[in-house]
Amino acid sequence: MRAWLSLASFLGGIVMLTSACATSEEWSEWKSHNTHFASGDHGFFSLRNNRDGSNPRVSRSDVDAARQENWWGKAITVSPEQIFQN
Amino acid sequence: MPRYHPRLLGGLLLTAALVVSGGVSFAAAPEDALMPLEKYTTPKGKSLASVHRTRLLQFSEQIYNCLPWLSVHPGGLGFPRARDSQDDDRYLSTWIFVDQRDDPVFAALPQERRVSAMFSRYGVDMLRRMAGLPDVVDDDDVAGLSVVLSWLKPGTTRPGRKAVNETFALFVDKTTLREFLAKRVSPEEFTNRAKFTLFDGLDPVGRVPIEVWEDSFNSTYKASNYDPPKGARCP
Numbered sequence: 531m532r533a534w535l536s537l538a539s540f541l542g543g544i545v546m547l548t549s550a551c552a553t554s555e556e557w558s559e560w561k562s563h564n565t566h567f568a569s570g571d572h573g574f575f576s577l578r579n580n581r582d583g584s585n586p587r588v589s590r591s592d593v594d595a596a597r598q599e600n601w602w603g604k605a606i607t608v609s610p611e612q613i614f615q616n
Numbered sequence: 617m618p619r620y621h622p623r624l625l626g627g628l629l630l631t632a633a634l635v636v637s638g639g640v641s642f643a644a645a646p647e648d649a650l651m652p653l654e655k656y657t658t659p660k661g662k663s664l665a666s667v668h669r670t671r672l673l674q675f676s677e678q679i680y681n682c683l684p685w686l687s688v689h690p691g692g693l694g695f696p697r698a699r700d701s702q703d704d705d706r707y708l709s710t711w712i713f714v715d716q717r718d719d720p721v722f723a724a725l726p727q728e729r730r731v732s733a734m735f736s737r738y739g740v741d742m743l744r745r746m747a748g749l750p751d752v753v754d755d756d757d758v759a760g761l762s763v764v765l766s767w768l769k770p771g772t773t774r775p776g777r778k779a780v781n782e783t784f785a786l787f788v789d790k791t792t793l794r795e796f797l798a799k800r801v802s803p804e805e806f807t808n809r810a811k812f813t814l815f816d817g818l819d820p821v822g823r824v825p826i827e828v829w830e831d832s833f834n835s836t837y838k839a840s841n842y843d844p845p846k847g848a849r850c851p
Contacts, residue, residue, distance in 0.1 A: 588842050593684045597715070605779035607766055608815035610689075613785045614696035614709070616655045 644690040646676040651694030658704050660757050664695040668752045675749060679712075682850035683834070684842055686738070687713045692764065698787050698811065707787055708746050708753060709762035714738055716767060723770030728824040730770075731784050731814055735826060739763045739786060741834035744797055753790060760789040769816065786812035803828035 650672055656662040665672075676693055679686055692711030697704065714734065716722075722730065742763045747753055753761070764785040772780040788796075788810040795801035801809075807826055814821040844850050 586841065588684075588839070590681065590684060590843075590845050597687070605768060605772070605781040606817040607781040608783045608818055608820075610691070610696075610711075611699070612815065612818075612820070613699055613764060613783075613813075615699055615701060616651070616657050616661065616696055 644688050644692070646673060646680045648690050649676040649680070649688035649693045651691045651696065655691070656695070660704050661695055661697075661706055664706055664755065664757055668695075668755070671749055671752050675710075675745070677848070678745075678850075679710075681844045681848035684839065685715050685837075686834075687715065689713060689764070689766070695758070696762070698762070705759035706757055707760050707762040708749070708758050709764065710742055710746060711764035711766070712738060712742060713781075714765060714767040718768070718770055718773060727782070727814070727816070727821070728826060730767075730782065731824055732826045732828065734765050734767055735763075735784060735786070736829050737831040737833050739765055739784070740828065740831070743788070743793060744835075747793055747797060758790065760787055761793055762787045780817040782817075783815040784812065785815075786810050 650669065651665065653662060653665050653669075656665055672693055676688060679688055689711035692709070694709060695706040696709050697706060722733070725733065742765075743761055746761050746763075752758065762785065764783060766781040766783040769780040769782045772778065788806070792801060792806060792809045796803070796806040807828060812823060812826070814824050
């Protein structure tokens with residue numbers, strides 16, 4: 531019985547160490563992306579980027595228009611009442 | 617003057633309003649970002665909102681014009697109380713949506729690390745910006761500062777799924793924040809003293825273990841192809 535417990539602890543330790551290492555790598559990669567957005571591109575950033583690689587100017591109204599067309603505002607979000615009292 | 621049936625007139629007005637507004641949106645124009653005065657339920661709240669309205673509007677315009685990757689929740693800038701507060705403690709608060717897309721690296725992070733990343737990158741900078749409004753923060757009726765961050769939960773924009781936002785809300789007293797920003801309080805102590813909670817969509821997750829580190833992105837990034845509105849000053 532004691533041998534089984536030791537083996538289980540050993541295997542559990544290996545699993546934890548392995549997952550911790552993987553997470554650490556991902557973590558350090560993310561943290562090193564100081565010049566990037568938190569999760570890749572922002573919606574506005576790729577606005578009007580042409581296929582030829584040119585990068586036309588983007589205005590604030592372009593940003594607003596793009597957000598009307600994608601997920602922005604449509605995602606399920608907690609209501610203010612769950613966080614605040616007025 | 618032609619006479620319209622009340623329902624028809626109502627429909628026309630609604631249609632006109634939607635056309636003008638562009639439909640329902642989470643992104644708020646600078647003035648819409650301010651919590652409406654009539655929503656405050658106590659004299660202290662109303663007074664704060666009234667006295668500091670101009671300053672908050674300037675703050676809102678700064679975010680709108682200069683940080684286009686962020687947006688303030690409509691009515692998300694003001695002086696609310698924490699939901700579980702028994703007192704009338706008012707917090708200078710900003711609710712920010714972070715505009716971003718799915719990314720495999722970010723998606724691979726456990727939820728509490730996504731929270732840590734978002735708070736370190738955007739939350740701390742927003743708190744610093746709010747702390748930079750001394751005429752507001754030094755008001756004796758302001759108990760502390762609060763920042764709420766919402767971002768798209770990775771993987772929820774796939775076809776057939778409903779997009780979900782993760783939302784992190786933090787409240788901290790003024791002294792702790794000042795000491796933290798001045799590096800006299802460690803990030804660990806800061807998180808120990810702050811009250812915060814996470815929501816997964818509509819579901820409360822509660823307090824999660826977070827790590828806070830320095831991240832200068834939000835204070836230094838300049839979008840090379842973005843033109844702020846005319847007259848906007850973006851330092």
